[in-house]
Amino acid sequence: MKLNLLHYKEHLSVFIDLVPTTTDYETAAHYFNLCRQHGIQGSNTDFLICALAVNHRLTIFTTDNDFTHYKQYLPINLHTI
Numbered sequence: 614m615k616l617n618l619l620h621y622k623e624h625l626s627v628f629i630d631l632v633p634t635t636t637d638y639e640t641a642a643h644y645f646n647l648c649r650q651h652g653i654q655g656s657n658t659d660f661l662i663c664a665l666a667v668n669h670r671l672t673i674f675t676t677d678n679d680f681t682h683y684k685q686y687l688p689i690n691l692h693t694i
Contacts, residue, residue, distance in 0.1 A: 637664045640668060641664040645657065648682075648686055653683065653686070672692045
């Protein structure tokens with residue numbers, strides 16, 4: 614199956630680009646530390662996604678099970694199917 618990049622760009626173009634701010638990075642660092650205190654390890658990118666979602670009141674749509682662990686301690690909303 615050949616990927617058609619133009620096809621994906623069309624579908625993704627309806628979403629706005631969020632540019633992380635200093636506040637988003639600070640929130641992500643806080644989330645990293647909070648989860649780490651409870652024995653939950655995660656990537657910087659995951660915690661930045663969580664920070665952006667919380668700070669912009671967005672729901673996270675993912676199949677990555679790590680986010681269900683983060684949800685135990687972070688005020689994130691996960692999209693369910």
